[in-house]
Amino acid sequence: MKTPRPSARLKPLTQLRNLKMARSAHAYVRGSTVQFYQWLHSQPGRRLPNGPAVWICGDCHAGNLGPTGDLKGRIDIHIRDLDQTVIGNPVHDLVRLALSLATAARGSDLPGVVTAKMLEEVMRGYQLAFTDASDEDPPRPAQVKAGMRSAVQRTWKHLAQERIEDARPTIPLGKHFWPLSRQERTALQNLCDSQEIHGLVTSLKGRSKNDRVELLDSAYWVKGCSSLGLSRYAALLGVGDDDDPDYCLIDIKQAVGAAAPRAARAHMPRDNGKRVVEGARHLSPGLGNRMISARMLDQGFFIRELLPQDMKLELDQLSQVEAMRAAAYLARVVGLAHARQMDKGTRAEWIKDLQLNRSRVLDAPSWLWSSVVQLVGNHEIGYLEHCRRYALDAQKD
Template identity: 80%
Template sequence: MKTPRPSARMPHLTQLRNLKMARSAHAYVRGSTVQFYEWLHSLPGRRLPSGPPIWICGDCHAGNLGPTGDNNGRIDMHIRDLDQTVIGNPAHDLVRLALSLATAARGSDLPGVTTARMLEEMMLGYAQAFKDKPDEVPPRPSQVKAGMRSAVERTWKHLARERIDDVRPTIPLGKHFWALSRAEKSALQALCGSDELHHLVTSLKGRPKDAKVELMDSAYWVKGCSSLGLLRYAALLRVGDKDDQEYCLIDIKEAVGAAAPRAARAKMPRDNGRRVVEGARQLSPGLGERMLATRFLDHGFFIRELLPQDMKLELDELSEIDAMHAAGYLARVVGIAHARQMDRATRRDWMAMLQENRSRQLDAPSWLWTSVVQLVGSHEQGYLDHCRRYALEH
């Protein structure tokens, strides 16, 4: 397959993003972070409670949670995509997750009452995270169990076949990987030879600190949805010598300003790459310790080695029971990430605030239900308009 020239990438990436967002309403929600925050700035969006300023995901849809591994080989469910992370209002993560779950339920043709029950389970799961012992493992719903089982069993060969279509030490150009410019090749060569990247790669359990790290191949990576159009590269590295060597795949992603609003007077790194890494260390420490912020080609980037255990959670064809269990479990994962940043008094006050404005008919805050109803409606309209503009052209 012939890939576009580096100077002609943008029209192809824009078209691809639009087509991806037209595949389903749930895909549209995943790719429409900016629209979500435009709603938040509107009058209805301003009615959310003002939670304590902490690091939030900023784009907390279900696809951004999943199994991840840490440097010591441990695997657990975490927030796994933190491009939008800021010090902000934790209520924003709750509403974003609720919208995602509601859209997944509609995609599974579940009745509207199931969405109401999912929100109730979501708030129960979130609240439990503020009561559980930090090391206590919550029960996992069937989709999460399947994802975790797959994550534990995955090896480098699985990762290579999934990401680069091969297990040989090259990155084949084609649908997912495009050619680099000379400047990009030179910059990536310098980056992969740096001490900071060497330290990142050799920090994984079992790798000698003095292991040789060599760049084998690199390419522009066509990956994601809302991030399509940003600079993103894949680098295939060989670690160790001929008698004891392994390969690793490095994801190098441009960091840009977050659409998520930050809390007033919040002190965050000005550099967007450092912001993402710091947010990851607060919300998903095992992942954050595997990340690095840097600059090259006059842009800020964040970098991580992709482990075979890093997987996206898919919520397709949900039953009513599965949907409710998944809502409670995923909200609990988000709650753990939020709660670890709060002291006991702040946790208590935040929980008290979330208990307010509940009706006899719904054991979830009225502002959450109202927000989801409004957002589902506006995103459904946006999705249909998007399909009319883009999908019908192809």
């Protein structure tokens, strides 16, 4: 594949993002954060309950949850993508998750009644996170079990073969990695020579604070969907001595203003990189403690070392049983991220508010059902129009 010059990246990245979003309705939902928040600012979106102001993911679709490792090597399912994190209304995460699960169910050709039952399970799983009844925790769905097994077994070689196609200490240019400008290369060298990067890399279990850290290779990283078009870089580092080197892959991602609405009078870092790191440390401490922020090329970035255990959770071809299990389990993960930020009284009041507006037919609030129905309809229209505008043109080419 011919890689574009650094000055000519924007057009192919925009085309790639549009094609990724055209792959399925579920992919479109994952990549259309701005459209979701446009709906939130509409009259129907304003009728949602006002929860306590806590750090929220801001883009809480199912693909942004998955296995992550912490500094001590422990692995669990957490929120793993926090570009949009703000101090805001936790109900926004709940509705965004429910929307993505509903579109995943539609992609699996499940009947509409399953969506209704999934929303009941979303509420059940979320509320369980606010209780101490661990014996009632929802079981892990098959996709989560499979993801956890893979995460536990993965090594640096798996990560290297997946991300950079080889375990050798180079980053091959091609589909996923593009060349850097001279200015970018110099900036990345200076960043990786910093004490902040040295401290980040050597804080991982099994490494020494005295280990030497050296930049081996770097490239522009073509990764993600909604973030395509922002500055993102991969840096391959060598850690330790030359006789027995350890390698690590650093993800350096530009931080921009969040589309998610923040709570009134919320005090957050003004620097977007610092905001992302702070939100991560509240929502997913194991991940957040592996992140730092930095400024480079007059932009804010947040940075983390990618571990072999950091994986995206894929919910493909769900059965009815697995769909409901996934809804309860993932909602509990989100609930735990919210609950750890609330005191006992705030938790009780928030759960009490969530119990309101339930009908005899559906054991979920009416606002959740009506929100998901409206959003599924809006996104279905948006998805079809998106395909007409971009996928048809790509086929003609």
